[in-house]
Amino acid sequence: MTVGEVWEDTLINASYIKGEEFDISFEFWLAGAMIKSINEGNASRINDQVLRSYTEIPEMRFGSFLTNHDQDRVMSQLIDEDKKVKVAASLLLTAPGVPFIYYGEEIGMQGDQSHDWVRRPMQWSDEMNGGFSNASPWQPLGPAWETYNVAEELEDSGSILSHYQTLIRIRNEHAALRVGDLEVLTTTNDGIYSILRVSEDEALLVLINLGDKPVSEIWITKSQSILPEGHYTPVPILGEMTLPAIEINPNGGLFHLLSTLEIAPYQTCIYQLQPQIP
Secondary structure, eight states: OOEEOOOSOHHHHHHTTSSSSOSEEEOHHHHHHHHHHHHHTOSHHHHHHHHHHHHHSGGGOEEEOSOOTTSOOHHHHTTTOHHHHHHHHHHHHHSSSEEOOOTTGGGTOOOOTGGGGGGOOOOOOSSGGGGSOSSOOSSOOOTTTTTSSHHHHHTOTTSHHHHHHHHHHHHHHOHHHHHOEEEEOEESSTTEEEEEEEOSSOEEEEEEEOSSSOEEEEEEEESSOSSOSEEEEEEEEESOOOOOOEEEOTTSOEEEEEEEEEEOTTOEEEEEEEEOOO
C-alpha cells in the first residue's frame, strides 16, 4: 500500500487519489481542523472539514491523523491537557478514513519542532532511559516521562493510552466506524460535535463535547438522513447514559431533543441505533 504525503488543500489531495498515484493520502486539512476545533471548543471547523474530506476524496481513501514527524506533537498543541488529547483521539478514531497514530501520541508524549523534540525516544516505562535502551538515546526523554509511559498508563483505566485502546477496540468491533457513510448532524450547541456513521448492518451516533463546560438540553437535527423511517433505541457503546428512542420521520428527517443527557466537558459518547420492531 502506498500512502502519499500531500500537504495541500483537500481538492488537490483528492486529485492524487483519482488515478493510480497512491492508494491513500494523508489529509492534513482534516488533522488541522481537529486540533483547532478542540482548542476553540467549537465544532464548526471539524464539521465543515470532515464532511469536505469525506465528500471530495473518493471512497474515503485518505489517511486521518493528528500530527506527524514534521509538526509539534498533539499534546503540546493542546496545551498539555489530557482531556483535550483524549478528545483528539475520539475525533480521529470515529472519523472516516484510515487512521494513523504517530508514535507516542497514544501516551501523551510532548515535543515541538525545536531541537527535533518530536522524535524523542519512546517512553516505555519509568526505568532508565524510559525503558527504551540501556545506551544513552539521541534525545533526552520528554517532560513527565516517569508518568507518561506505556507501563504506567496500562495500569490506569483513565489514562490516555487506555482511551486509545478503548476507541481502537470499538472501531474494530463496529464496521460503521471503519467503512460506514458519514452524516454530520446540526446541534444547538457549538461545542457539541455530532455525527452518524452508517454501514450496511448498523448505525452509530457519536456525540463529543469539545468544550470545558457540561452541556444538556440540546437538539440534534438533520432534515434528511440516510436512515430509514422508524424508531431507534440508542444502546450505549461508550458512555453509560441512556437516551430515549430516536424517531426518523418519513423523509429521513431527524429532530431529537437530548433532554435526559448531560455531556460532561470533553466527554465522548457513542451509541448504536437499533431499529425497533413495529
